[in-house]
Amino acid sequence: MKVAVVQTKPHKGDVEANLATLGAVFAQLAAAEKPYDAIVAPEAALTGYFLEGAVYERAFEAETLAARLAGLWQAATGSERKPVDVALGFYENEGGTYYNSALYLHVESDRHEILHVHRKMFLPTYGVFDEGRFLSRGRRLQTFETRFGRMAMLICEDAWHAIMPTIAAIKGARVLIVPSASPGRGFEDGGELESVVHWRSVLRSYAVEHGLFVIYAGLAGFEGGKGMTGSSAVIDPFGETLVVAPVLGAHVISVELDFSDIDVARARLPLLGDLGAVLPDLLFDMELMPHMNRPSVSP
Amino acid sequence: MTELLPVIEAPRHRPPELRIDAALATDWLVAFLQDELIERRGVRNAVLGLSGGVDSAVVAFLAARALGPEHVHAIRMPYRTSSPDSLADAQAVIDALGCASHTIEISAAVDGYLQFEPDADARRRGNVMARTRMLVLFDQSSKLSALPVGTGNKTERLMGYFTWHADDSPPVNPIGDLFKTQVWQLARYLSVPVQIVDKAPSADLEANQTDEGDLGITYLEADRILTLMLSGRSDEAIAARGFAPADVALVRRRVEGTHWKRHLPTTAMLSNTAINEFYLRPVDY
Numbered sequence: 001m002k003v004a005v006v007q008t009k010p011h012k013g014d015v016e017a018n019l020a021t022l023g024a025v026f027a028q029l030a031a032a033e034k035p036y037d038a039i040v041a042p043e044a045a046l047t048g049y050f051l052e053g054a055v056y057e058r059a060f061e062a063e064t065l066a067a068r069l070a071g072l073w074q075a076a077t078g079s080e081r082k083p084v085d086v087a088l089g090f091y092e093n094e095g096g097t098y099y100n101s102a103l104y105l106h107v108e109s110d111r112h113e114i115l116h117v118h119r120k121m122f123l124p125t126y127g128v129f130d131e132g133r134f135l136s137r138g139r140r141l142q143t144f145e146t147r148f149g150r151m152a153m154l155i156c157e158d159a160w161h162a163i164m165p166t167i168a169a170i171k172g173a174r175v176l177i178v179p180s181a182s183p184g185r186g187f188e189d190g191g192e193l194e195s196v197v198h199w200r201s202v203l204r205s206y207a208v209e210h211g212l213f214v215i216y217a218g219l220a221g222f223e224g225g226k227g228m229t230g231s232s233a234v235i236d237p238f239g240e241t242l243v244v245a246p247v248l249g250a251h252v253i254s255v256e257l258d259f260s261d262i263d264v265a266r267a268r269l270p271l272l273g274d275l276g277a278v279l280p281d282l283l284f285d286m287e288l289m290p291h292m293n294r295p296s297v298s299p
Numbered sequence: 300m301t302e303l304l305p306v307i308e309a310p311r312h313r314p315p316e317l318r319i320d321a322a323l324a325t326d327w328l329v330a331f332l333q334d335e336l337i338e339r340r341g342v343r344n345a346v347l348g349l350s351g352g353v354d355s356a357v358v359a360f361l362a363a364r365a366l367g368p369e370h371v372h373a374i375r376m377p378y379r380t381s382s383p384d385s386l387a388d389a390q391a392v393i394d395a396l397g398c399a400s401h402t403i404e405i406s407a408a409v410d411g412y413l414q415f416e417p418d419a420d421a422r423r424r425g426n427v428m429a430r431t432r433m434l435v436l437f438d439q440s441s442k443l444s445a446l447p448v449g450t451g452n453k454t455e456r457l458m459g460y461f462t463w464h465a466d467d468s469p470p471v472n473p474i475g476d477l478f479k480t481q482v483w484q485l486a487r488y489l490s491v492p493v494q495i496v497d498k499a500p501s502a503d504l505e506a507n508q509t510d511e512g513d514l515g516i517t518y519l520e521a522d523r524i525l526t527l528m529l530s531g532r533s534d535e536a537i538a539a540r541g542f543a544p545a546d547v548a549l550v551r552r553r554v555e556g557t558h559w560k561r562h563l564p565t566t567a568m569l570s571n572t573a574i575n576e577f578y579l580r581p582v583d584y
Contacts, residue, residue: 012583052579187324188316222334224582225471227327248330 001037001148001257004029005232008041009221009250012048013058019046019068025252026076035082036254037148042179042219042232043089043100043156049181050223051091055134059093062117066105070112081109085146089155089179089217091135092119098135102153102179104144116144120155121164128183128226143171149259151175156182160202169210169272170279174262176212178203181219184229184247196229196247208239211266213257220249237265312540315526317480317519321488324481325361328473332365335471336446339583344445347469348436349373349392349400350503351385353486353495354474355450356392360489361473362448363396371398372443376432379406385503391492401439405431425504429462436469446470454479454518457525458550459557460502460510467560478522514553516546524550 006025010018022041029036043049046065047058069086077084085106092101100120106113119138123131141164143152152168152175159165159178168176186194199216207214213236220230232245234255245251266272280295336342345362349355362371373396375389386402393400408431413419419427440447449472455461456475474482479500486496500510500518511517524547527537534551538544559565563575572578 012581048583050581051584052581053577054580054584184327187319187327189318189320191320191323193323222331222339225331225335227331248326 001259002034003038003040003215003234003255003257004036005215005217005234005245005253006039006041006045007218007220007230007232007245007249007251007253008045009219009228009230010044010046010048012223013051013054015046015058019072022046022069023072023076026072029252030073030076030078030080030082036084038085038087040177040179040215040217041086041088042217043102043181044091044219045088045179045217046090048221048223049183049219049228050226052130052134055091055098056093059091059098061093062090062101062103062114065090066103066112066114069105070107073107074109077109083108085115085148087153087177087179087215087217089181092117099138100131100135100155101138102155102177104146104151104153104177106146115146116142116151116153118142118153118155120158122157122161124157141167141171143168143173149174151177153177153179156180159206162202162206165206165210165212166275169206169212170276173210174212174259175257176206176214178214178216180216182229182231183223183226193229193247196231199229199231200233200241203233203235204239204241207235207237208265208269210272211237211262211269213237213262218245220247220251237262314523314540314542317478317522317526319477319481319484321485324477324485325364325488328361329365332362332448332471332473336366340446342444342446344370344372344443345448346372346374346436346440346443346445347448347450348432349375349389350450351375351382351388351392351495352500352503353491354452354479354482356388356491356495357482357486357489358448358450358474359392359396359398360486360491363398368396368398370445371396372439372445373398373400374436374439375400375402376405376435377402378404378409378428380506382501382503384498388492388495388498391495395490395492403435403439405435408434421505425502426462426465428504429465433465433468448472449475451475452479452482453477454522454525455510456561457529457557458514458521458553459560460514460553461560463560478525479518480522515549520546521550525554528554 073084087104089102092099102118103114104116106115121138123135123137125132143150150172152173154164165176182195184193184195203214203216216233218230218232219228221228229247230245231247232253234242236242243253243255245253284294347358359373373393377386409428436447447469449469451461451466452474453476501508524542534547537547568576
């Protein structure tokens, strides 16, 4: 699977200008000699992250956005009509309920299909963050089938809770897509921002523990003094960072994923299989469901 | 006889080091200025008040990197009692950068008003000077098609050691989240003339005035206490880390007494569309 991560640096709230910019990137990618199979973009990729009350003016219905994105790709490919998958973060308006969402879209020459919409479950509402004031939280963590295998999407803080990638992996995800918007902080030492180092550390640990690819798409640009730390990256199931974008500015990173890496990594370090065997006991010990009987011991 | 095992002890609480990676911070702040001025506002020029102190010197150096020195307008605004050294130190910055510079005396403007207020004490006179400088800065920004850039640091913002709606007025400020001791680190990295970095900071509103004399505490001590305070430590916990309780109390009093200076004016709310209460839009929307 050949993937491009588009690290967008949107003009705040100017959806049409930002779509036009993305269309130009699509045209650039469509012209590649070897076709791209998937394009991944950050959280709030077309609006900017901090919208406050303007989120209600700049939210999309998922299908409306999907049609726009499909149209952009079809215009970019012209008569060549190459298929592509697009994963992108956006503010969603679902009949008057608003979410911080990510959609995964498959685009053919003359049609498109939304394969999944993930609604952010952990809405950061502390310090500089205020999502819970404006948005509703998603209720489900689902994996979904694509032509490249099963995947899951986690949006920003979703991925700071280790249980989320764990559940995604248990539910069969082989690729974890993480659209994010992370305001940079921590300039103490070491040539890197503390927040960037933390992100890389948690994402790498998930890749290694569960033997999966992690595709991280970070938003870029300053928003009212808060600088988003791009740093888009793709990490393989051995924990190696295959490609990474700079912290500042708009960029595209490009990589080809070899899915046999997943099988090799999981055979070498079978933690996910071990977890599958032990998880029923752990869940029982959490005493979430008092009526539950202890599961029978796995062979 | 059993041999005793070596015990490795964790270090005790150390005072916050306030260290910054100056190269990393510089790249970040240069990108911030470029985004805010050029990309967002389409403004190519910056105007700033160059006092001869380290804060405005650092901002001038950052702006010169971000915009090119020819797009930075450094304005010196001496009053008749200002120290000649301040003017000379500001000139050293202008010479080092090769930026555009202007010297605009504020004595006549300040005295034009104060002649009717002969009893004004030093505090009132200082505030009139600071507000006159801001008037000049904003007018020059209009004349020069430039954006005023602020030079207030985090320590003075937290201690309320500034004139409200004067020093804090410019629409962008690259150093407002850096403590004074961090501004000094950045100054050394940026090669700000050494006499500016090494001299005792002063608002230069009165003869022989120093910041640390006014505040009653050194910047290093204040910055360490502020760091612990802002991270949620109680006064007792800070004192337990070796700080004098009187210093902790002084810093606490200054912070707690000046929250209003870090906000817009208090507006009576009567509707459910009150601006910045219900009607919430980000500054860059």
